[in-house]
Amino acid sequence: MPAFDFDTVHDRRVTSSSKWIKYGERDVLPFWVADMDFATPEFILDAIRARLEHPVVGYTDLPDELVGAFVDWADRHYSWCVHPDWLVPLTSLVPGLNAAVLSVGDDGDASLVMTPIYPPFLQTAPTNHRRQITSSLVLHDDQWVMDFDDIERKVNDEASRTILLCNPQNPTGRIYTRDELQSLAEICLRTNTVLVSDEIHWGICLEPGLSHIPVATLGDEIEENTITLISHTKSYNIAGLKSAFAVIRNPDLRRRFEVAKSGWISSVSPLAYAAATAAYSDSSSWISDLQSYLRSNRDLLTHSINQLPNLAMAAVEGTHLGWIDAREVPVEDHAAYFEAHGLGFSDGVEFGAPGFVRFNFATPRSVLTRGIKRLEVASACAPTN
Numbered sequence: 001m002p003a004f005d006f007d008t009v010h011d012r013r014v015t016s017s018s019k020w021i022k023y024g025e026r027d028v029l030p031f032w033v034a035d036m037d038f039a040t041p042e043f044i045l046d047a048i049r050a051r052l053e054h055p056v057v058g059y060t061d062l063p064d065e066l067v068g069a070f071v072d073w074a075d076r077h078y079s080w081c082v083h084p085d086w087l088v089p090l091t092s093l094v095p096g097l098n099a100a101v102l103s104v105g106d107d108g109d110a111s112l113v114m115t116p117i118y119p120p121f122l123q124t125a126p127t128n129h130r131r132q133i134t135s136s137l138v139l140h141d142d143q144w145v146m147d148f149d150d151i152e153r154k155v156n157d158e159a160s161r162t163i164l165l166c167n168p169q170n171p172t173g174r175i176y177t178r179d180e181l182q183s184l185a186e187i188c189l190r191t192n193t194v195l196v197s198d199e200i201h202w203g204i205c206l207e208p209g210l211s212h213i214p215v216a217t218l219g220d221e222i223e224e225n226t227i228t229l230i231s232h233t234k235s236y237n238i239a240g241l242k243s244a245f246a247v248i249r250n251p252d253l254r255r256r257f258e259v260a261k262s263g264w265i266s267s268v269s270p271l272a273y274a275a276a277t278a279a280y281s282d283s284s285s286w287i288s289d290l291q292s293y294l295r296s297n298r299d300l301l302t303h304s305i306n307q308l309p310n311l312a313m314a315a316v317e318g319t320h321l322g323w324i325d326a327r328e329v330p331v332e333d334h335a336a337y338f339e340a341h342g343l344g345f346s347d348g349v350e351f352g353a354p355g356f357v358r359f360n361f362a363t364p365r366s367v368l369t370r371g372i373k374r375l376e377v378a379s380a381c382a383p384t385n
C-alpha cells in the first residue's frame with residue numbers, strides 16, 4: 001500500500017479552485033494552471049492545523065524554526081550552504097521576480113528572458129520600466145536548449161542588466177545540466193549581468209538520473225551574482241498557500257532587493273510559514289512517490305502523443321507540464337480548438353509561442369486518461385493543410 005494516494009479524484013469545484021471553475025458548466029477538463037489535483041500531504045495539513053491551536057493569527061515574522069529547516073534542507077539536498085542572513089521571505093515567487101528586475105539597473109535598461117516561458121516572466125520588464133529582450137530556446141535532439149551565442153550577443157548589444165532563468169523550466173520541462181547552467185552563469189559574469197533564477201519546480205524531477213542543481217551552488221563568484229527565488233509550494237501542492245524565499249548572498253544585491261520589494265510585498269501568512277516549515281523538514285517518501293506517479297503520467301502522455309501525426313512533445317525531464325507542439329494543426333487559435341474538444345490547456349501565445357499548448361498532467365490517472373482520449377479525437381478531427 002503506497003503511503004500517499006494520487007488516484008482519488010477530489011471535487012475541487014466546491015473550493016472555487018481556479019483550475020476547475022474556469023470553464024463553468026462546460027464539459028472541459030482543466031489541464032491548465034500549474035497546480036496538482038492530488039491531496040496535499042497530511043503532515044503539511046497537520047502543521048497548519050497545529051498553528052491554528054493558537055487562537056491569535058496575527059502578523060508574523062520569519063520563524064527561526066523555518067530558517068533552520070530551510071538551511072538544513074538546502075545542505076541535505078544540494079550541499080548548498082545558505083547563511084540565514086541571505087534569506088528574504090516573500091509572499092509568493094512572482095513578486096520576487098519583479099523585485100529582482102527592479103533592483104538591478106535603471107529605468108530603460110534591458111532584461112533578458114528565454115522563450116517560451118511562464119507568462120509572468122514576460123511582464124517583469126514592462127512592469128518595472130525595463131526593456132524586454134528575448135532569446136528563443138532551440139529544439140535540439142528532443143530537448144529545448146539555450147542558445148548561448150544569441151544570449152551573449154543580445155545581452156552585450158542591449159546592455160541587459162538581468163537574465164531571468166527558469167529551472168526546471170516551465171513550460172518545456174527541461175532540467176538544465178551543470179554545464180548548461182555554468183555556461184549561462186559565466187555569460188552573466190562576463191557581461192556584468194545579474195542572474196535571477198526561479199527554481200520553484202525543484203522537487204519535480206522525473207527523469208531517472210537527473211536532479212535539480214541550484215545555480216547558486218556552482219561557485220562563490222556565481223552565487224555572489226545570483227538571486228535565487230525558491231518555494232516549496234509546487235512540490236507539496238500548496239500553491240494557494242503562498243510563500244517563497246529569495247536567497248541572496250551578495251549583501252549589496254540583497255539590500256537593493258529589499259528596497260525594491262518594500263511597500264508592495266507584505267508579510268507572509270503564519271499558516272504559510274507553518275506549511276513551509278513542515279515541507280522543508282519533510283523526511284517522508286512524499287517527493288519520491290509523487291515523482292514516480294508523475295513519471296508514469298508523463299510516460300502515458302508521451303506515448304500517446306507519439307502516436308498522433310499532427311502533435312509533438314519533446315522530452316519532459318521535470319515539472320508536471322507537457323509542452324505540446326500543435327503547429328501541424330492548421331487552426332487560428334489552438335487553445336480554442338482544444339477547448340472545443342473538451343480540453344482546457346494553457347495557450348502557448350501567452351508563453352511567447354503561438355501554435356503550442358501546455359498540458360498539466362498532475363492529475364489522477366483516470367482524469368489523465370479521459371484527457372488523452374479527447375486529445376486523440378481532437379488530433380483525428382483536425383483539418384489538414
Ligand SMILES: Cc1ncc(COP(=O)(O)O)c(C=O)c1O
Binds near residue numbers: 242
Ligand atoms: C516557474 C514558476 N514560477 C512562479 C510560479 C508562481 O509562483 P507563486 O504562485 O509563488 O507566485 C509558477 C506557477 O506556476 C511557476 O511555474
